[in-house]
Amino acid sequence: MGAIILKKLQVAAWRDELIHIYEDVKDLYHKFATSSRHSVSSIGTSASDVTISTTFSQKRSTRSAPTDPPRQISQLDLHIQKQMLELEVIKGMGEQLGKLIDSSHVTSTEIAANTQLVKESHKTLHDMDQKIEAVKLDLNAQIEGLRTKIGVSKVHLRRKKHVSARSTLKSLEATVLHRRTLLDADTSSREQPSRQLPIMHPACGPSIWDDTSSDTSPEHQPPNGSSNPSHGGCCSRPRTPSFTIQPFDGNPKNYARFKAKFRSLYENEYNGSPDLLFLLEELLSKEVRKEIGECLADGTMYSVVWDCLDAVYGCTEVMDQTYLDDPLQIPPLKSQDAASLKTFTNRLHGAVVTLS
Incomplete structure (x- = not known):
C-alpha cells in the first residue's frame, strides 16, 4: 500500500514538472517565432538596400566584386532554417509532452481504481479471515464436545461393564472370609467323616x-416283578x-x-x-x-x-449380549429349496422373537 501511494506521488510530481516544461517550451516557441519574423523582415530590407547599393557601386566601378552581401544573405538563411528546425523539434517535444501529460492523467486514474480494488480486496480478505476463524472456533467446539461425549460414553460403558463384576468380587471376598472364619472356629467339623453317596442298585x-429311565422293557424290570425289592434298605429313601x-x-x-x-x-x-x-x-x-x-x-x-x-x-448384560449375537450365529442360506428356507426362517424368527 505504501509503494502505491509513493508511486502516485511520483507520477503527480512528474506531471507537474512536465506541465511547467510544456509551458516553457510554448513560451520559447512564441519568442522564436516572433524573433524569426522580425529577423526575416530586417533581412529583406537590408537585402534590398544592399542590392541598390550594389547596383550603384557597379555603375561607379566595374572593378569592385559584389561577393560580401550574398554571403551574409546565405548565412542568415542558414540561421533561419536552423531556428525553424529547432522550433519543429520543440513543437514535437511539446506534443509528446502533452501526450505524456494525458497519459499521466489516465495512469493516475488507473492507479486510483487499482488502489480502490486493493482496498476492497483487503477488506474481503479480512472478512474471509474472520469467517475462517469463526468456522475454526465452531469446529474446535464441536470436536471438543464430541471428545467429551466419547469420554463420558467410555467411562459409562466401563462402569456398566465392571459394576456387576466388582460387586460380585466383593461379595465373593466377603463369603470367602466368612467361610475361613467358620473353618478356623469349628475344626471339629473337618474331623467328621464325609457322607458317602448311597450305592444305587439296578432295581432301585x-x-x-x-x-434309560423311561425304558419299560422287561429286561429292566426286577426279577420278582416288584419294583421295590428289599436289598439292604437303600431304596427306603x-x-x-x-x-x-x-x-x-x-x-x-x-x-x-x-x-x-x-x-x-x-x-x-x-x-x-x-x-x-x-x-x-x-x-x-x-x-x-x-x-x-x-x-x-x-x-x-x-x-x-x-x-x-x-x-x-x-449376568443381565451377558444374557443381553448373547441374545444380540444370536442372529449373527445363524448360518447363511446356501440353497433355495423349501426345507432350507423353512429352517433359515424358523431360526431367524426365533432369534428376532427372543430379542423383542
Missing part, C-alpha cells in the same frame, strides 16, 4: 447319569427323578435351566454335603471349570461357586 432306579441333566457347556441361555435342575435334583438330597461340589464339577464343561478357577478345590465353597457362575453366566 436310574442313576443321575442314566438315560426317595428315588432320584427319572430325567437327567445335560452338562453345562458355558452357553448363558442354558444356565438358568441347568441351575434349576441341579438344585431341584441334588440340593435337597445332599444338603450340606461336600459331594454337591463334586457333582457340580462333574456337570461343568472344561471351559467353565477354567473360568471358575480355584473355587472348585475346596468342598466348602459350594455357594461361592454358584456366585461365580451367576456373575459370569447369569
